[in-house]
Amino acid sequence: MAGLRSRNISVSEASRPVLPRHARLKFDETRQVWVILAPERVLAPDEIAVEVLQLCDGVRSVEAMIDQLAAKYSDPGDGLAVLEQRGSTAETFGIPLAVLAELTHRCPLQCPYCSNPVELERGGSELTTEEWKKVLTELAQIGVLQIHFSGGEPTARKDLVELVQHASDVGLYSNLITSAVLLTREKLSALADAGLCHVQISFQGNEPVVADRVAGFKHAHQKKIEVARWTRELDLPLTVNAVMHRQNLFQLPDIIQMAVDLDADRLEVANVQYYGWALKNRAALMPTLEQIEEASRIVEEAQARLKGILAIDYVVPDYYALRPKKCMGGWGRQFFNISPAGKILPCHAAETITGLEFLSVRSNHSIAWIWQNSEAFNRYRGTGWMPEPCRSCEFKEIDFGGCRCQAFALTGNAGNTDPACTLSPRHEQIFKQAESEAAANNNRLIYRNFSGGTLETGGDYGA
Numbered sequence: 001m002a003g004l005r006s007r008n009i010s011v012s013e014a015s016r017p018v019l020p021r022h023a024r025l026k027f028d029e030t031r032q033v034w035v036i037l038a039p040e041r042v043l044a045p046d047e048i049a050v051e052v053l054q055l056c057d058g059v060r061s062v063e064a065m066i067d068q069l070a071a072k073y074s075d076p077g078d079g080l081a082v083l084e085q086r087g088s089t090a091e092t093f094g095i096p097l098a099v100l101a102e103l104t105h106r107c108p109l110q111c112p113y114c115s116n117p118v119e120l121e122r123g124g125s126e127l128t129t130e131e132w133k134k135v136l137t138e139l140a141q142i143g144v145l146q147i148h149f150s151g152g153e154p155t156a157r158k159d160l161v162e163l164v165q166h167a168s169d170v171g172l173y174s175n176l177i178t179s180a181v182l183l184t185r186e187k188l189s190a191l192a193d194a195g196l197c198h199v200q201i202s203f204q205g206n207e208p209v210v211a212d213r214v215a216g217f218k219h220a221h222q223k224k225i226e227v228a229r230w231t232r233e234l235d236l237p238l239t240v241n242a243v244m245h246r247q248n249l250f251q252l253p254d255i256i257q258m259a260v261d262l263d264a265d266r267l268e269v270a271n272v273q274y275y276g277w278a279l280k281n282r283a284a285l286m287p288t289l290e291q292i293e294e295a296s297r298i299v300e301e302a303q304a305r306l307k308g309i310l311a312i313d314y315v316v317p318d319y320y321a322l323r324p325k326k327c328m329g330g331w332g333r334q335f336f337n338i339s340p341a342g343k344i345l346p347c348h349a350a351e352t353i354t355g356l357e358f359l360s361v362r363s364n365h366s367i368a369w370i371w372q373n374s375e376a377f378n379r380y381r382g383t384g385w386m387p388e389p390c391r392s393c394e395f396k397e398i399d400f401g402g403c404r405c406q407a408f409a410l411t412g413n414a415g416n417t418d419p420a421c422t423l424s425p426r427h428e429q430i431f432k433q434a435e436s437e438a439a440a441n442n443n444r445l446i447y448r449n450f451s452g453g454t455l456e457t458g459g460d461y462g463a
Ligand code: SF4
Pocket: 107, 108, 109, 110, 111, 113, 114, 115, 116, 151, 152, 153, 178, 179, 202, 448
């Protein structure tokens, strides 16, 4: 493992533990519990674990901590044991822990799998700075703990530093989800000074030929590498987000190494999920089953090899899964999304479902009211709406019937079982379709833009 800095945990009495740079211990006033905030995670440590964590300041030694705890508890060893077992997630809380704020749909990149809706919201409809600040304040008041500033490209907003500062002021853990190409070092430094807690940079490959073509933007890859380095120089925690598909899966080992070389804390290996722009580009992006099997093997090996150095999250593409993903942790259970114009959505793709009315922060209702009472949030909440086979399935409280947007895209009815599930009567059909599209090898992309998409020109696109 020469050349890698190790985060493997080896604790002795002389160790001076400190929380990892991406994690923050905070008392959640709404729920009256201590929580650890980290990218994509909220953990609820045990009471004794909190006592231990509060002592992890990087100055006290473990020996000093034990002495201090021994004065308070008869068996400090229990506290340390609880700390090791901590990780009970806060998912049972009834109000959202994290919110995705899509500040704008404007973006210089044109990714063919972009999770924004095909009908993008124009710049003129975006919430103003004051409206966003009011939203952030309201979110903190109702008990939201994390805000993910996303887009489009959130750095296209001139007020981003002001919004990050406001998020800090109201006590929100803030995460910047960015393509990075518009960032300067000065801007990133200002964001860090404003209290930004974490940066996630998307990568389209591990080198410019593939990455810039997929992004539809020259020199994007080089700029991303530069910004990733600045991120770490400024001591901000970094997640590399790599969206994978048939045309870049062959680079997966190099992408993993790139994340290590960039000193990232986390790597998200996110296979494309097919709705919105990705559905338009499904034939060009769908991997073969062999590619997915190979990718799963590569990730498993890397997870074991890089334990303590790089955390790797892996999302299997729905079409090749046996069971659907627990989309958004269940519709209206843990998460919501605010569109650039202020619409509150159960997920970023929810507007692809026709027939649902999504209320805006500009309406007369509070955000909490919309979350709890609006028809759109309650339509697929819980399990009462489920048809068979979900209704009598043992997994219904585990995956909540999968993705409503995918059910709508593939069956025309968001109330159907997600066809990604092998128990869906439509599963076999979509699996065969995926296989035949992957085998056809038509690689031509439709780029994402405000005109409904532009077909790639000037290359050799396979079949
Ligand atoms: S996926 Fe690509 S096009 Fe879409 S917002 Fe992100 S960087 Fe921009």
